[in-house]
Amino acid sequence: MASPFSSTDFFTESLLHKLKRHPKRVVFPEALDDRILEVACELVRREVVLPILLGDRGKIRERMSALGLSCEFILTVDPAEASDLPLFCERYERVERYRGNKVSNAAAVMADPHYFGAMMVQYGQADGMVVGNRVPAAEVARPIFHLIRPQPGVAAPFGAVIAVRQTDGPGPELMILGDCSMHPEPDAETLASFAVELGVLARQILGRSPRVALLSHSTKGSFPSASSRRVAAATALARDAASRRSVDISIDGEIQIDVALRPETAAHKGIDRPGLSSADVLVFPGLDAADISLRLLRHLGGYALYGQLLAGLSRPVAQVPRTASREQILGTTAAIAVEAVKYHDLHLAGELADEEESAR
Numbered sequence: 001m002a003s004p005f006s007s008t009d010f011f012t013e014s015l016l017h018k019l020k021r022h023p024k025r026v027v028f029p030e031a032l033d034d035r036i037l038e039v040a041c042e043l044v045r046r047e048v049v050l051p052i053l054l055g056d057r058g059k060i061r062e063r064m065s066a067l068g069l070s071c072e073f074i075l076t077v078d079p080a081e082a083s084d085l086p087l088f089c090e091r092y093e094r095v096e097r098y099r100g101n102k103v104s105n106a107a108a109v110m111a112d113p114h115y116f117g118a119m120m121v122q123y124g125q126a127d128g129m130v131v132g133n134r135v136p137a138a139e140v141a142r143p144i145f146h147l148i149r150p151q152p153g154v155a156a157p158f159g160a161v162i163a164v165r166q167t168d169g170p171g172p173e174l175m176i177l178g179d180c181s182m183h184p185e186p187d188a189e190t191l192a193s194f195a196v197e198l199g200v201l202a203r204q205i206l207g208r209s210p211r212v213a214l215l216s217h218s219t220k221g222s223f224p225s226a227s228s229r230r231v232a233a234a235t236a237l238a239r240d241a242a243s244r245r246s247v248d249i250s251i252d253g254e255i256q257i258d259v260a261l262r263p264e265t266a267a268h269k270g271i272d273r274p275g276l277s278s279a280d281v282l283v284f285p286g287l288d289a290a291d292i293s294l295r296l297l298r299h300l301g302g303y304a305l306y307g308q309l310l311a312g313l314s315r316p317v318a319q320v321p322r323t324a325s326r327e328q329i330l331g332t333t334a335a336i337a338v339e340a341v342k343y344h345d346l347h348l349a350g351e352l353a354d355e356e357e358s359a360r
Contacts, residue, residue: 005042005330009304011164011174012327015334019048024127024337027052027120029113030134031076035326037064042330044073049337052126054079054113079116080107088119095147114140118147121315127340128316130333137181137319149314155193158182159308159319160201162335163297173303176202176210176281180290181308181319188230191283192237197311198281199242199249204342205335206280213260213279214238214253215289220271221254228254231285252279257293306331309339316340 008016026043028036031053037060040051050073053060057076064071079085089106092115096103109115120126131140150157159181165173178198183190195212202210214235218228235253242249258265260279284290297303306328310317316339318332 004038009164009166012331012334015338016046016048019337022341023048024340025050025052026128026130026333026337027117027126029054029117029131031055031060033133035329036133037067037069038326039330039333040074041069052077054117079113080111085110114143118143122148128336130318130320130336132319133322133324140319144317151312151314154197154312155190157310157312158194160198160311161294161305161307163303163305165303178283180294184287188233188237191234192241195238195251195283196241196247200247202281203248209248210280211250212281213255214283215257215260216254216285218254219256219259219269227285306335309335316343
């Protein structure tokens with residue numbers, strides 16, 4: 001069967017190319033979905049990701065056969081029958097005892113593909129996870145945040161979206177946006193944390209020092225309010241945090257969206273921003289602004305959106321919308337797998353050794 005992914009964009013292709021040398025394992029808890037099955041086969045065809053499909057093995061294979069897809073090199077696991085189920089139950093009970101909770105039926109919890117997948121990722125049996133393609137966000141949030149540890153030093157987990165639009169130039173327009181899913185009105189410290197972490201993510205994806213903009217309805221006090229002062233305070237905190245961590249990013253705020261994306265606009269507004277280019281990262285002051293902007297970018301701006309990437313967790317996880325196309329799921333999976341490469345290089349070997357030592 002010919003591949004249905006003949007029109008992947010530059011962004012997805014660049015990520016798949018990076019994965020050629022570092023294939024990773026990505027688990028899909030909502031596997032009985034034609035889009036997921038097609039994405040899994042494409043990842044195998046490209047030799048970049050080993051897909052792990054969770055669910056009823058017979059139904060998954062039956063559906064793949066009906067679609068004319070091959071199961072070769074795709075791992076299918078039924079959590080209720082998995083050999084790791086007793087181990088995962090033991091670990092889950094231990095975590096709950098530490099939290100002061102009593103577990104009545106750990107096997108029933110761990111048989112849920114979302115809990116099982118989160119446990120696989122947390123304990124290194126998968127490198128990343130993609131969820132949300134068939135169920136509401138609230139249903140997958142609990143197992144993710146319950147079992148996957150937060151990243152030290154990040155104020156709170158949050159959602160990042162990669163927005164890509166093809167251009168007539170040498171490459172696409174690419175922006176990273178956050179927080180786009182969790183925090184209605186984050187305080188200054190939380191906004192500052194988002195700015196730094198999004199800058200780090202952008203640095204990894206772009207391969208250069210990114211420009212981070214903390215957005216407001218006001219630019220440098222042009223329309224002062226409690227919200228604009230909060231963004232200005234977050235900017236100062238983010239710069240300080242980036243300096244202490246020696247993070248190679250440029251941070252600007254509080255600024256309006258036109259100033260962030262069109263630096264020449266600053267001159268017309270009497271603001272001195274010499275030598276600055278368009279922002280690569282947009283940090284929104286609240287969830288309303290983020291959600292509205294995302295929908296405008298998609299429906300009127302012609303951008304393809306990848307994510308949500310759940311930043312601030314100790315393992316790479318993405319929560320795609322139920323309306324995601326197979327191309328969006330493919331690009332998001334590639335982004336999560338590339339994050340897993342970076343994570344493995346920086347953290348995983350030492351951390352897993354520490355976990356095994358503590359388990360003994």
